[in-house]
Amino acid sequence: MDRHSNAEIATSSVAPTEDLKLLAEFIEQLPEAQPLSDCSLGFPVQYRGYRELLTDWLALESARFHKIGTSVAGEPLWMVEIGNPKAPNVSVAISGLHPIEWIGIETAYGLARLENKNPSENRKVCFFPLANPDGFRDVEANLRARKRRWVRSNRNGVDLNRNWPTHFRASRGLVAGHNASGPAACSEPEVAAIVDTLDEIAKHANLDIALSLHSIGNMILMPWGGVWKSPVAREQHMRVARTLKERLGPYTIRQVSRWVPGVSFAHGMEIDHLHQAYEATAILVECTRGEVDALRPSALLNPFRVFNPQNGRERGARIAKALEPFLRGEL
Ligand SMILES: [Zn+2]
Numbered sequence: 001m002d003r004h005s006n007a008e009i010a011t012s013s014v015a016p017t018e019d020l021k022l023l024a025e026f027i028e029q030l031p032e033a034q035p036l037s038d039c040s041l042g043f044p045v046q047y048r049g050y051r052e053l054l055t056d057w058l059a060l061e062s063a064r065f066h067k068i069g070t071s072v073a074g075e076p077l078w079m080v081e082i083g084n085p086k087a088p089n090v091s092v093a094i095s096g097l098h099p100i101e102w103i104g105i106e107t108a109y110g111l112a113r114l115e116n117k118n119p120s121e122n123r124k125v126c127f128f129p130l131a132n133p134d135g136f137r138d139v140e141a142n143l144r145a146r147k148r149r150w151v152r153s154n155r156n157g158v159d160l161n162r163n164w165p166t167h168f169r170a171s172r173g174l175v176a177g178h179n180a181s182g183p184a185a186c187s188e189p190e191v192a193a194i195v196d197t198l199d200e201i202a203k204h205a206n207l208d209i210a211l212s213l214h215s216i217g218n219m220i221l222m223p224w225g226g227v228w229k230s231p232v233a234r235e236q237h238m239r240v241a242r243t244l245k246e247r248l249g250p251y252t253i254r255q256v257s258r259w260v261p262g263v264s265f266a267h268g269m270e271i272d273h274l275h276q277a278y279e280a281t282a283i284l285v286e287c288t289r290g291e292v293d294a295l296r297p298s299a300l301l302n303p304f305r306v307f308n309p310q311n312g313r314e315r316g317a318r319i320a321k322a323l324e325p326f327l328r329g330e331l
Pocket of ligand 1: 098101214215
């Protein structure tokens with residue numbers, strides 16, 4: 001990401017229309033595709049594909065759009081703001097770091113719809129709705145071709161939830177593309193663009209709330225992932241996590257590094273950085289249990305089905321409703 005686009009973000013509240021046009025033009029040149037929910041793909045896919053998703057984001061009339069960079073394969077990366085542009089407090093929601101985890105992406109859209117209807121007056125919410133667009137497009141192409149593939153990384157084979165600066169540790173991962181960190185923190189353009197944007201936001205406002213949306217396990221996760229010790233604001237995280245659990249249902253609360261003692265260290269995670277660099281209360285939600293259907297064991301062989309419930313749009317909207325007060329700073 002170049003410094004010019006940073007400067008644009010700093011002044012974007014004055015002239016936010018430029019990138020709205022850019023997004024509209026970008027969508028216009030994407031090939032028209034039948035909505036996935038209307039396709040016969042072997043199982044119901046009630047999710048938005050790339051063009052449909054961007055079109056629906058674009059239709060949020062309170063939203064301000066910013067192109068913050070480009071992916072490895074050259075896809076635009078977007079940041080979407082809703083709420084008072086000059087608010088002293090900022091919340092951040094990131095989705096799609098792991099590209100097969102579409103329920104997290106639908107949940108982010110659900111949150112944006114809620115914010116759009118009722119924008120905060122004393123807070124700005126910044127969404128990074130599709131952190132890994134190349135991976136997302138690969139997943140969509142696989143679905144349309146009925147290929148059962150698991151996509152975890154970006155086009156460089158890097159897990160974008162191991163590439164953040166805090167507690168970064170270079171690792172190739174156990175299996176190609178699984179937990180591979182990349183050669184250095186922010187080596188990947190997708191993570192670098194988000195971190196640069198957040199750094200810029202944090203110069204002008206108090207970035208105090210951060211939510212990252214993932215897919216599988218019904219979990220509310222808190223920092224740290226990279227070290228054993230407790231997070232700086234453990235009590236605050238626990239309080240938020242317990243309230244979210246009351247709202248979400250049977251979810252498990254964990255500190256990532258203590259999930260499986262000695263085994264579950266995750267270096268270079270987003271929530272560690274969001275908490276360390278900006279002192280945000282940083283929560284990662286694994287949105288659903290995972291669709292492990294005992295009656296249809298064949299679903300287990302389909303990674304998309306394992307990671308995403310069937311009724312994605314409706315589930316995403318429901319989870320969003322439960323998470324909304326946290327994102328609005330009301331917890
Ligand atoms: Zn994930």
